Amino acid sequence: MLTLALESSAKAASAAVFEDEKMLAFSIQNAGLTHSRTLLPMAEDMLKNLGKTPADIDRVAVSRGPGSFTGLRIGLAEAKGLCWALEKPVVGVSTLEAMAWGGPVLDGQMLCCAMDARRGQVYNALFTVEGGKPVRLTEDRAISIAELEIELVARQEPWILLGDGAELCFDTLDRSQVTVFLAPEPLRVQSARGVGLAAMGKEAVPAGELLPQYLRLSQAERERLAKLEKESTT
Amino acid sequence: MKILAVESSCDETAVAVVEDGRRVLADEIFSQVALHEIYGGVVPEIAARSHLEVITLLADRALEKASITRKDIDAVACTYAPGLIGAVLVGVNFAKSAALALGVPLIPVHHIRGHIAANYLAFPELEPPFLCLAISGGNTMLVDVRGYTDMAVLGRTRDDAAGECFDKSARVLGLGYPGGKPIDDLSKTGDDRAYDLPRPWVNDGNPYDMSFSGLKTAVVNLAHHAEQTGEELDKPGLAASLCRAVSESLVGRTMAAAEQLGYDRVAVAGGVAANSRVRADFEAACRKAEKKLYVPPLRLCGDNGAMIGAQGYYEYLAGHVADSDLNAYATMEL
Amino acid sequence: MTYITHSETETEELGARFGEKVPAGAVIALYGDLGCGKTAFVRGMARGMGLDAVVSSPTFTIVNEYDGTRPLFHFDMYRLASADELFDIGWEDYLARGGVCAVEWSENVPGAFEGDEIVIRFAKTGDNDREITIEGGPRLC
Missing domain, CATH: 3.30.420.40 (ATPase, nucleotide binding domain)
Structure with missing residues (x-):
């Protein structure tokens, strides 16, 4: 199973290609350029060097947050674009979990x-x-x-x-x-290597179901729910 | 040639399928107006989040409506500028990944060129050259459309866009957001001479440049003055006077430019083209000057994906394609 | 440092001088009532920063973004009801993007600042006269 892993939640952007659990290629860019310019070309070049085409991808793994909102959206939009076009599923991975796997x-x-x-x-x-x-x-x-x-x-x-x-x-x-x-x-720091490793054994979903985890929202949501709960009990 | 077209520059997420630049096979739009209503304007971060949530769903629906499969897509086009950067980024990154995965060309399209191209969808016989006034919430420019991809900006607003002037005036009149339609509706029952509003005229330099911030300020001041003195504001009258002032400023310059450049065809594009006073005045002016007027139907005036697919076709024919390093830009010359 | 201006043009001019020197990544907290010249000041800043942009108030969009080598993010927090909404507008992301953040109605979002912001206070001292106090940031000559 060929997995393309993408990571764009922070300053550096990286991409990796995995055959099952084996990493075939890894590419990182940390020159301050926008991920919107660098991330997809890295994936494209690696596939080309591996003698593969995007159509060979079985699934995409991507860090879904927490992290820079704009950075996350670039990675997620690319994951969605690839998976939508290929009709292949996607795995959204916690940035923090990817970090642990890469550590x-x-x-x-x-x-x-x-x-x-x-x-x-x-x-x-x-x-x-x-x-x-x-x-x-x-x-x-x-x-x-x-x-x-x-x-x-x-x-x-x-x-x-x-x-x-x-x-x-x-x-x-x-x-x-x-x-x-x-x-x-x-x-x-987090990288596409950690994202690819963390995605192993995780269930993949259709591209449309992939959502970012901005995290702060869930905290705000918890506070809101706690407040509502308090109001309803009084 | 079937182009899958993506638009996400502001508060509309749109995906369309357009054949040979002229035939719309699908045109799916998700409007975020409800999300931004509580703020009374488009909040960039909220817009970007929403685009990401709905984009694949719209792409699915577009294929379904067009009754095609992914294999039938010959190219992917997307708006890459200008717009809210976080919003444009979502469409650009989705589109370029999809193009790469499908192994088809990627075509970047300038949003305003898209608005102009909405006319090609509405009027099969229309071909450049012609003169086009592009008016929307974010842009106001008068364009010499010499060819499908060869354009020159003759004049533009020096400050606010015409649509912004409507939006901000609507707010002080308590009409909510977006302001174009309620102002238009209200103006129909009002006397367009009720208030003497300044004509947004730029006295120096380019005679085709425009200005709308003075007009906006005049409306805001009238409303505040009425509030302070307890005077009853003739809202329909003010709305009608505002529409007249905006329209006269736009129509006058456009017709003068058409005359100077010798064009007998005048097109209008963008959301403000939906304003009935602007439409009526253009109709009258073109009749009088014996020029043919093109104004797309309402649905094609606002942001949509079909117009991006239309312009994308002509950009493709001109060889304007991009690689996977395509970026999004907040501003970009036409 | 306190400055007195006698017209909107002068306020804008002061903003331009400030904009020329303001470092990338700076957060500018603007305080003062409606009609005190905050937007005029930011308009001047944009010019001083070399941005070719038409600056108008971001009251309804919360933030206007102006792209350049030193980008300018112009906020108006007037309509923000709570600190939670800072998250909704992507505040943290703007901080990380390395541009200059100019924040009108900073009164409403005390939680947004970390203590390293440049504070600018606007006070109306006459019909057209404004007293503008700048605490921290670059020295203007």
């Missing part, structure tokens, strides 16, 4: 994935690693670094920090309370 997946390791959400907040999810695969400990959420620190301390484990929010966490967290390590630079 140092050593068994027993605790992974803290964090993207800078400004004002002392991060988009975050926690994972542990079992059998070489990340296993979720939390949902994706927007959380203050202070709240995150309480959770990390409570688990009494050393954590590896991943993502463009890793350094922010490293600098902000009270390291006398919690042991944290910065993941090595090449493994630190």
Whole structure:
């Protein structure tokens, strides 16, 4: 099964081609050019070099957020365009989960994935690693670094920090309370490699059902629902 | 040649199938007006999100309506400029990926050229050269259409677009958004001489340039003055006076340009072409000057995918195709 | 630094001088009542930033985007009812895009700022006179 993976949620854009679990090609661009110009040509060139055509793609995997709204929409619109035209399904993958899959997946390791959400907040999810695969400990959420620190301390484990929010966490967290390590630079941020790996074994859906996960909305939605709930009970 | 055409530059998501630039096989439109109504204007981020949500559904429907399969698509065209950048990006990236996957040419289309091409769909006999006034919520320009892909802008608004003037006036009159239609409706029962509004005239430089911000300000000031003094505002009269002022400014310049360039055919395009005063005045002026007038039916005046498919065909014939690195642009010369 | 202007043209001129020097990525929080010259100031900014654009108030679109080497994002937060709506308009994304964000009616969105914004206050001191105070940002000469 040939999977094309796309990642455009942050500053760098990347694409990868997988034959089942084996990565055949990987391409990344981090020169500040808009993903709208760079992402699709990377996919096109890789396929060409592999002697394949877009019609050979069995499914597309794409990071669906959290991340830059505009960046996400570029990746998702391309995934939708390809899958709609090919009548092939698509897998939307959490950016944070893709980050974990692309990280140092050593068994027993605790992974803290964090993207800078400004004002002392991060988009975050926690994972542990079992059998070489990340296993979720939390949902994706927007959380203050202070709240995150309480959770990390409570688990009494050393954590590896991943993502463009890793350094922010490293600098902000009270390291006398919690042991944290910065993941090595090449493994630190999300990439199409992580997206492709995270998509393995996940169910693919028709292109029309693929939606971005802007994340902040779900938090706002939760607050709205909580408020409605409170109103209805009083 | 069957072109799948995508338009997402503002608050309409549209996908169409057009054959040989002239025959509309499908023209699916999803209007976001309801999403933006609470703000009273198009909020860019909300527009972009909505485009992404509905685009594949519209593409599915377009194929179904046209009774074709993906294999029948010979090329994919899309609006790549001008517009709200986040909104245009969705259509461009969907379209170029679809073109790549289908192995067909990708054709970038300028949104205003699309509006002009709406006339080709409505009038099979119309061919360049002709003069065209393109008037919408975001653009107002007078264009010398020398050929299908050879155009020169003769004049344009120096500030607000004509449609913006209607939208903003409608708001101060409490008519909601979008403002074009309610102003038009209200104006029909009003006296167009009730208020003496300034004619948007540009005194320096290009005689075909226009200005509408002074007119908008005059309406806003009248409304505020009435509010402060408790004076009853003659709303139908004000709406009628506004339509007259806008129309006179547009029609006068267009006819003068047609005369100067020796054109006997005048076309109007864009959402403001739906305004009945503008239509009526153009009809009268063209009758008097013995020129043939082309104004597309209402559905083709607003943003739609069919017009992009129409212009896309002629861009393709002129060799204007793009690669997978096509980008979207907020602004772009015609 | 406080400046006194005596007409909309002068306010725009001050904006142009500010625009020439404002760094990419700056967030400008504008405070002041209706008709105090905020939009005129931003119009001047656009000119000073070398943007060939017609600047009008983004009251109903919340934000107008002007493209250039240093893009300008002109916000009007008057109609925003809550901080949650900052998310709806994509505020964070604009911050990350490296342009200059000029925000009218900053009063309505205290949660939008992180403390590194340039604050500009507009006060009406006469029919046409305005007192404009700029806190932080580039020095104007």
